[in-house]
Amino acid sequence: MKTLVLTLDLVGTFVFALSGAMAASRRRLDIFGVLVLSFVAATSGGIVRDLLIGATPPAAISDWRYLVISTLAGLVIFFWYPAIGRLRNPVLIFDGAGLALFCVAGAQKALVFGLEPVMAALLGMLTGIGGGIARDVLLSNVPAVFRSDIYAVAALAGASVVVIGDALQLPTTATACAGAALCFGLRLAAIRFGWHLPTARAPENEAETDKIDQGR
Amino acid sequence: MKTLVLTLDLVGTFVFALSGAMAASRRRLDIFGVLVLSFVAATSGGIVRDLLIGATPPAAISDWRYLVISTLAGLVIFFWYPAIGRLRNPVLIFDGAGLALFCVAGAQKALVFGLEPVMAALLGMLTGIGGGIARDVLLSNVPAVFRSDIYAVAALAGASVVVIGDALQLPTTATACAGAALCFGLRLAAIRFGWHLPTARAPENEAETDKIDQGR
Amino acid sequence: MKTLVLTLDLVGTFVFALSGAMAASRRRLDIFGVLVLSFVAATSGGIVRDLLIGATPPAAISDWRYLVISTLAGLVIFFWYPAIGRLRNPVLIFDGAGLALFCVAGAQKALVFGLEPVMAALLGMLTGIGGGIARDVLLSNVPAVFRSDIYAVAALAGASVVVIGDALQLPTTATACAGAALCFGLRLAAIRFGWHLPTARAPENEAETDKIDQGR
Numbered sequence: 001m002k003t004l005v006l007t008l009d010l011v012g013t014f015v016f017a018l019s020g021a022m023a024a025s026r027r028r029l030d031i032f033g034v035l036v037l038s039f040v041a042a043t044s045g046g047i048v049r050d051l052l053i054g055a056t057p058p059a060a061i062s063d064w065r066y067l068v069i070s071t072l073a074g075l076v077i078f079f080w081y082p083a084i085g086r087l088r089n090p091v092l093i094f095d096g097a098g099l100a101l102f103c104v105a106g107a108q109k110a111l112v113f114g115l116e117p118v119m120a121a122l123l124g125m126l127t128g129i130g131g132g133i134a135r136d137v138l139l140s141n142v143p144a145v146f147r148s149d150i151y152a153v154a155a156l157a158g159a160s161v162v163v164i165g166d167a168l169q170l171p172t173t174a175t176a177c178a179g180a181a182l183c184f185g186l187r188l189a190a191i192r193f194g195w196h197l198p199t200a201r202a203p204e205n206e207a208e209t210d211k212i213d214q215g216r
Numbered sequence: 217m218k219t220l221v222l223t224l225d226l227v228g229t230f231v232f233a234l235s236g237a238m239a240a241s242r243r244r245l246d247i248f249g250v251l252v253l254s255f256v257a258a259t260s261g262g263i264v265r266d267l268l269i270g271a272t273p274p275a276a277i278s279d280w281r282y283l284v285i286s287t288l289a290g291l292v293i294f295f296w297y298p299a300i301g302r303l304r305n306p307v308l309i310f311d312g313a314g315l316a317l318f319c320v321a322g323a324q325k326a327l328v329f330g331l332e333p334v335m336a337a338l339l340g341m342l343t344g345i346g347g348g349i350a351r352d353v354l355l356s357n358v359p360a361v362f363r364s365d366i367y368a369v370a371a372l373a374g375a376s377v378v379v380i381g382d383a384l385q386l387p388t389t390a391t392a393c394a395g396a397a398l399c400f401g402l403r404l405a406a407i408r409f410g411w412h413l414p415t416a417r418a419p420e421n422e423a424e425t426d427k428i429d430q431g432r
Numbered sequence: 433m434k435t436l437v438l439t440l441d442l443v444g445t446f447v448f449a450l451s452g453a454m455a456a457s458r459r460r461l462d463i464f465g466v467l468v469l470s471f472v473a474a475t476s477g478g479i480v481r482d483l484l485i486g487a488t489p490p491a492a493i494s495d496w497r498y499l500v501i502s503t504l505a506g507l508v509i510f511f512w513y514p515a516i517g518r519l520r521n522p523v524l525i526f527d528g529a530g531l532a533l534f535c536v537a538g539a540q541k542a543l544v545f546g547l548e549p550v551m552a553a554l555l556g557m558l559t560g561i562g563g564g565i566a567r568d569v570l571l572s573n574v575p576a577v578f579r580s581d582i583y584a585v586a587a588l589a590g591a592s593v594v595v596i597g598d599a600l601q602l603p604t605t606a607t608a609c610a611g612a613a614l615c616f617g618l619r620l621a622a623i624r625f626g627w628h629l630p631t632a633r634a635p636e637n638e639a640e641t642d643k644i645d646q647g648r
Contacts (some may be wrong), residue, residue: 024578036411047484052263054272056486057547064550072470115273118280124610133354138565140574142356146240146249197246200547268479270488331489334496349570358572362456362465369464413462 009046009059011068014100015094016072017042018136020064025081027139028086037135038065038074045130049106049123053113092191095132102184103128104176107159117163124159125152128183150190150197158183225262225275228317229282231310233258233289236351239250240282241297254290255283258327265322286340295319308407311348315371316321316400320392323375324382331381340375341368358425363408366413372401441478441491444533445498447526449474451504452567457513460569469567470506471499477562481538481555484508485545520581527564531587532616535560537609539591540598556591557584582622582629587641590615
């Protein structure tokens with residue numbers, strides 16, 4: 001199980017680092033900013049998970065492979081950005097693959113550290129979406145995951161498969177593959193068909209409420 | 217003392233989760249975003265406190281009740297937002313009550329973990345204001361607490377009562393109630409009478425300084 | 433070595449707190465906001481480093497001197513802001529000195545906790561730049577370090593001197609001074625001569641890409 005977690009983690013690291021580097025390049029950060037955003041987007045979810053379950057130092061800090069991989073991804077984007085920046089689909093597909101790999105790896109690690117099933121599933125989701133949230137906060141945006149198509153829900157579904165599989169004592173490699181496939185499939189379908197979660201209806205006097213609220 | 221901390225924590229969780237869900241609904245986040253903001257606003261202060269004092273995994277992660285309560289609050293807001301969004305006072309009062317409960321509970325937990333009195337009071341304050349700061353940062357706002365009416369100061373006052381009471385070996389339930397009442401009273405009075413903290417005077421050539429500074 | 437780390441830490445704390453208080457005053461935060469930003473800018477880098485290496489509670493929480501020093505710096509700025517706000521160079525020089533002191537102190541602490549050399553150098557850099565990143569995120573700005581002149585690179589260079597010196601078993605005080613001098617010198621030269629890191633070239637259809645991307 002340890003090897004599986006590691007492999008998923010490293011592949012996911014590369015694809016998420018690509019997404020961080022893309023966002024940084026689009027905002028015209030310098031090469032240092034691009035490399036930091038690569039590392040942050042790739043590892044924040046896992047680092048926060050590790051801090052929360054008490055696994056210090058986090059894998060992304062003690063194992064230099066995460067740094068090498070995310071730096072590599074950052075350099076790829078930095079030098080080929082004019083070409084890659086034109087493509088929209090590859091980025092979304094990379095991102096979906098990273099999400100699928102991370103939610104599964106995160107849930108498995110949380111189970112290894114003895115968390116309860118529901119919390120293990122949520123930490124799996126957090127591992128998947130945490131990097132993107134940190135990336136968006138550092139670039140001063142409201143995290144896309146909070147108003148995007150089905151994204152966090154796909155991660156939660158994938159992580160839940162792992163947790164349920166663990167409770168039923170199914171083979172871990174099989175449930176990991178199933179969870180990742182479910183998450184990836186949901187995410188691609190959401191992009192393809194434009195699935196969204198509902199938002200709250202506005203109160204009738206919204207504008208006025210906002211005005212009052214800002215006075216606070 | 218443990219039961220008292222837990223009770224304060226759970227009630228405070230609910231009221232702060234309401235504030236997070238309100239802010240998220242106002243920014244038109246989808247239902248997932250609303251539930252995350254509920255959880256973040258309700259638990260970030262406590263999670264950061266627990267990470268800082270080394271109490272991993274934090275209570276909000278290992279105890280599923282926090283999640284259930286914050287999700288419940290998020291759903292209440294999500295479905296009733298048009299009605300609740302019109303009300304300003306209830307939200308501010310909820311928020312003040314949450315602040316009072318959290319600063320007291322946070323200070324007590326820090327004392328239980330053996331921190332020095334001054335730091336225990338500050339961690340109590342952080343427990344109270346941390347959730348609101350995380351909520352505002354995720355929504356890409358400057359945290360309201362940094363330029364609001366008396367808010368953090370009320371939390372610090374409440375937490376200080378607990379710490380001083382502990383040093384004088386007064387009964388903990390009594391000092392907890394006194395601390396929460398002081399914080400809540402200060403906060404309501406600040407809203408009612410528009411109390412503010414002073415801001416620094418501007419230098420004469422402010423505009424020019426800003427221009428230079430952005431060039432940096 | 434412990435005394436050296438502590439001394440560097442405390443002096444660096446003061447100068448970084450000045451930078452946080454300046455930024456907060458410029459954004460017209462109240463005195464509480466100014467004091468929080470002083471503390472955050474001065475201690476976030478070290479707090480994150482300590483959380484990552486598992487040194488809880490972080491020094492900035494368990495040792496009240498950091499709080500006293502950063503509060504003092506905040507008060508100095510708060511009351512003398514009209515005078516100090518006019519000066520640009522002193523702030524940048526303070527900031528450079530803080531960076532030099534923190535990157536060296538951070539790398540040494542990471543080595544004491546047994547991290548690998550490359551990660552110790554990076555944690556040294558993080559100790560130096562983390563406070564500024566937290567300050568900018570709280571004020572809802574994209575961190576200046578991501579598109580500034582040579583800044584993080586200077587911190588990385590200073591931290592690397594410490595790590596290399598440790599590997600070669602040179603006397604720690606000497607390597608600390610050399611590392612701090614290198615970082616400080618690089619930083620001042622970057623300001624003086626306007627050195628910048630390169631940014632990625634824009635794709636030809638940038639505007640269109642942005643539009644698509646925001647629809648996501």
